[in-house]
Amino acid sequence: MESSGKHFRNGVLFLYLRTMIKLNVTDEFSPLKSVVLGTAKSNGATPALKDAYDPKSAEHIKAGTYPLEKDMVSEMEAVATVFEKYGVTVYRPTVIEDYNQIFTRDIAFVIDDKIVISNMLEDRAQEINAIAHVLDQIPQEKIVRLSSYAKIEGGDVMPFGNYILVGTCRVDHFNNYVTARTNADGVSNLQEFFPHKEVKSFALKKSNYDPRENALHLDCCFQPLGQGKCIIHKEGFEFETEYQWLVDQFGEENCFHITKEEMYKMYSNVFSIADGVVISEQKFDRLNDWLRKNNFTVETVPYAEIAKQEGLLRCSTMPLQRA
Template sequence: MHKLCVTSETGRLRSVIIGYPDNFHQAPPAIINETQKEYYFGPNCPTRQQVMAELGGFKKALACQGVEVLQPEPLEGVPDQLMTRDIGVVIGDTFVVTQMARESRRDEWLGLLPILNRMRTQRVIKVPDDIVLEGGDVIVDNGRIFVGLSQRTGPDGAAYLASRFPQFEVVPVPLKQLSDGENVLHLDCSFVPVGQRSALIYADGLAEMPAAIAENYDLIEVTKAEQAILATNVLSISPTQVIARPQSSRVNAEMRQRGLEVIELPFDDPPKTGGSFRCCSLPLWRD
């Protein structure tokens, strides 16, 4: 049985489910976000070979840090199982199977069944079918659950978590929409805590700044151009270590100035599907 424990975004990572790349686009993909519209029909379309190589490097880097790395079981007919973050989230000692907005992604969680079946059933809950709640919109950190009100998750998703986890303060974070000129798919495309009390923030992607963010974090501002390459979408493996893309050089330097070790890994093709290191990982256990 796998231990479930996540109470912060930056605690020492012990066990994680990362994306499964080997069946990437073996079935025709559904185009479900603006990033895919940009890349899937041009010469820089992500390839299975490159996705496999980069997920392999990500897996190796995590294992070298002593992290247990798990992956979903491949599902026939599902063209993309890279973004495990969206299909589930661990809150405290409970695994929440989320509910995806797009029909093409609603069966992805079935690839987690071999892992979920080894857990105590009372520690696994599933979001009702009539509520959209995607894991990229959920950040658990030090007694709070931040929930992005985004292109995907709505207020009913935040209300559901508040009803199921009364021991946490649920903080809705309204994000700007495409109609506002901002492409912020999920909360972790605009806000992610790092280190002891810092956070990466693309403030222009927020419709309003919650006091729980403004007053509790040393905010590292991210520009629109940096947000477009998913500079916020990093994965912390401890309070002092974070995995990031080398393209985010200024943001990485800001994190280093705050005492963080930034492990830079090549990761070019997975972001063309809409997510980077955080999106491709689903932590099960953090200290």
Template sequence: VDLVSEASKMVVAPMPNLYFTRDPFAMIGNGVSINRMYSITRNRETIYGEYIFNYHPDFKGTPQYYSRYNTFHIEGGDILNINEHVLAIGISQRTEPDAIDGIAHNIFNDPTSPVDTILAFNIPNNRAMMHLDTVFTQIDVDKFTIHPGIMGPLSVFEITPEGDGIKVHEINAPLEQILEKYIGMPVTLIPCGGGDRIAAEREQWNDGSNTLCIAPGRVVVYERNDVTNAVLRKNNIDVIEIPSAELSRGRGGPRCMSMPVVRED
């Protein structure tokens, strides 16, 4: 079949991963990170983000905390806004520690940025847990979904401003304890699969821990993760299910396929 007919010619070659809009750029507070992607192929996706934030009348002038031309890779699936002051970033298969170091300097040196703490989560380096949001997402002010695979000892690095630079402090404590310190209230961790190891492994491959929170306590999830979705409802979460069909085979859930530009407090 001749895909390029006279009636319809593609101006540019298609970018097959572009539906994962979370990764090429990520909003951080009132600024944006134009990311350096892990793969050369996907790095093309950041070009349109660069043009939007440099030239679009609604978005030009937005503080930029990272550049697609930087050496070290970082992707939006590893960047989670916990609240106005706290940012979580995954050290993962797709995000390097040096990138986090660089973005921290830029965020803290922006006088308009409300972010004063960055928590760098060191997660396993493998495809099943390629981004922080594949194993950990926030679904309410005090509730998180989590894959049981990162429930054990977890290295978290607290990054805060110090003079013109940054200070890094390693924290070795249970995840609940770490989160409670920065959120200021008790937290609930809801495991993918409800704690059932077999269900957790199966539903993790269908992004059971990757939820799109559209309001506190209201999330969009794949309908096929019935065990995890039932547990979310038991925890008084408003669950909106969508069919995943073939989408989950691309290794991404509802959060991966969204990039909110503006968030209400």
């Protein structure tokens, strides 16, 4: 897909064609064609405890075990190598000095052929500017901007065929939690922009202080995998009926149930390259064994340092096109 443009140089008019990015995401596991992968370069110093956005980061700040930039850069490059192996086109954010730009999933997300710009925490507002070179290659009519009062982050949003699944925090609790990232207005906005879909929300358990009791996003306690399988953590959902709805969609026998400790380690935050191909953390032994027994190809990478910030593989990738 191309668009035309023009510019003047020394009084001479030059015409050019610019290749535009095709958007298409309707699920979590169709073959990946292009993606925005975050960057850990110039990630900045360990933040002050008061500036932590989530309880797991705070835990590692207090313990003196917050991840080092060099280790996180190495982990992210391992993912880039896997994408190269599968012929995926990879875009990276422009590096902002001393700024965390790892978790690109949160700043925008694609549904069908449109990209939705998230309304995030104010301290993370610069991150969208770092993918301006990507947005410039997308037709303006394909870029969706939410109402100012609608709060939403991409980790809470999952295209799922005719559904859009969205993790939320209850209206009466939202302002009590720094870990509450998507509100009811965000859900309503999505329904307005995608009226042909059914937007289904799931209230998640939140904690500002205990990472084992906090489902930061929907992808921290649930993820579809392809081949009719999913990963799910029952205790991450505030209401059992909403958890059960998901189980019923897949069938109990197709659900990989993770423990509270596995949720803490981010077991559900793997990333699918195709219907039967998953990138997973190399130490997720129980999950990786189950995947292989169910005929998945598992591409393992080290990602335990990045996981210390309560995000993993899905969090650091923003798919633009799936076949």
